[in-house]
Amino acid sequence: MSLRIVVCVKYVPDATGDRHFAEDLTTDRDAVDGLLSELDEYAVEQALQIAENADDAEVTVVTVGPEDATDALRKALSMGADKGVHVEDDDLHGTDVFGTSLVLAKAIEHVGYDVVVCGMASTDGTMGVLPAILAERLGVPQVTLLTEVSVGDGKVTGRREGDAASEQVEAALPAVVSVTDRSGEARYPSFKGIMAAKKKPVETLDLEDLELEAEQVGLEGAWTAVESATARPARTAGEIVTDEGEGAKQLAAFLAERKFI
Structure with missing residues (x-):
């Protein structure tokens, strides 16, 4: 039986762009370009490596987001994933991590899975809790923040690097895994991969397909809110000191006044 690997990816605003909030205090995603979260690229890479080391495996990438979030899926498909699932619904606007985890859990159950791979956090929200909440919703074990991961003999094993120790962890499949940015550089899509990604299937689902109600997600269903x-x-011009023989003293006085020295 084929090993079913699902990767959760997120379409996030470009960190180099001019990001700001909309009137409803949600991120204004129309005002800045988006892309696949860099930390999720590590998850895609580890999923592909797991698949390459398996006798038979299929990698499905899943995202929740607006129409443009398909770009995140296409990036993952161009890296080598087999197919994508895009959950898109206007009622998802303003959904927090708890609602997102609910939608992802439903989508993952729809796809079918043996192991779910996530990045350590998103580069926009940076909460880092979604893998744990997702595992709870799916009712499966979690092995998170791994720098090394492998799957075999019905279990997932990996290494977690802490401040005081390095831990070897494992869990029986099915399971949820998250990997850090120290798990290995993500591969660059080749031209062949980019062209092939255009022909790979992407299934689009909405809340009705997942048997969810609008009240369970979006701003209305969010457990958290920006008040x-x-x-x-704006950055102001700094103080300019003209050195006429007293520059060092003036600099020292400036630093001392602000208690830097």
Whole structure:
């Protein structure tokens, strides 16, 4: 039987762009270009390596997001994944990590899985809790924050590097795994891979397909909310010291006044 590997990926605003909040205090995703979260590229890479070391395996990438989130799927498909699943619904706007984990769990159950691979966090929300919540919703064990991971003999094993120790962990399949940015550099899509990705299947689902109600997700169903946001003040010009023989003293006085020295 084929090993069913599912990778959760996220379409995030480009960190180099001018990001800000919309009027409803959600991220204004229309005002900045988006891309596949860099930390999720490590998850795709590890999923592909697991598949390459298996006798028979299929890698499915799943994302939840607006129409443009298909770009994140295509990037993962161009790296080598076999197919994609895109959950898109207008009622998902404003969904927090708890709602997202619910939608992902339903989508993953729809696809079927043996192991689910996630990145350690998203580069926009950076909460890092989704893999654990997802495992709870699926009712399976979790092995998270791994720098090494392998699958075989009905279990997943890996290494977790901590401040004081290196741990070897394992769990019986099915299971949820998350990998860190120290798990190995993600491969670059080849031209052949990019062209092949255009022909790979991407299934689109909505809330009705997953038997979910609008009230369970979106801003209405969110467990968390942004109450206020203040724009970062513009950078001001620094103080210029003209060195006429007293520059060092003026610099020392400046640093001492601000208790840097």
